[in-house]
Amino acid sequence: MAAASSSSSSQTRNSSQVFLSFRGTDVSNNFLSHLYTALDRSGAYTYIDSEELRMGEEISSTLMNAIEESRIAIVVFSKDYAFSTWCLEEVAKIMECRVKNDLIVFPVFYKVEPREVRTPRDEQSYAKAMAEHEEKLGKDSEKVKRWKKALFDAASLSGREFTVKENVYVTTPLLQFN
Numbered sequence: 001m002a003a004a005s006s007s008s009s010s011q012t013r014n015s016s017q018v019f020l021s022f023r024g025t026d027v028s029n030n031f032l033s034h035l036y037t038a039l040d041r042s043g044a045y046t047y048i049d050s051e052e053l054r055m056g057e058e059i060s061s062t063l064m065n066a067i068e069e070s071r072i073a074i075v076v077f078s079k080d081y082a083f084s085t086w087c088l089e090e091v092a093k094i095m096e097c098r099v100k101n102d103l104i105v106f107p108v109f110y111k112v113e114p115r116e117v118r119t120p121r122d123e124q125s126y127a128k129a130m131a132e133h134e135e136k137l138g139k140d141s142e143k144v145k146r147w148k149k150a151l152f153d154a155a156s157l158s159g160r161e162f163t164v165k166e167n168v169y170v171t172t173p174l175l176q177f178n
Helices: 006-012 031-041 059-069 085-100 114-118 125-137 142-155
Strands: 018-021 072-077 104-110 160-165 168-170
Touching: 018 031, 018 085, 031 072, 059 085, 072 085, 072 142, 085 104, 085 142, 104 114, 104 142, 114 125, 114 142, 125 142
Parallel strands: 018 072, 072 104, 104 160
Antiparallel strands: 160 168
């Protein structure tokens, strides 16, 4: 990481490093902190941009380097994930690194179904988000095509769904590090 401190750089090379990709406004107040704590307790060094980015660092290159140096990426798909171009760039880089670097990718579907991420329908948030991006960048934009492919590929992987039933999250364990 070009602009990161040496301690941060050495930590990102940790053999259990996990990169978390998420839309903060959707998950930061509850789910994310529980996931981060569970990963930390299991012994995984977890890169989370709100904790790791240093003042003055270039966000894009720092995040892309963190993804490249990770062994595992957890993509937390939530309702508004696809509205964020940062999130879409992250998932595209994650899927690229899955092929090039054997990055292990775990999708987590937080209050959205995998099929909504893979093949969004008219009124679903992922369809609306991609329509907005196409309107801004053009229907045939290579960037939008790359994002759609990354979403499809990531959501086609085996992952975990988190749903809410009577204010209780229902799921199975995500990861174990030992």
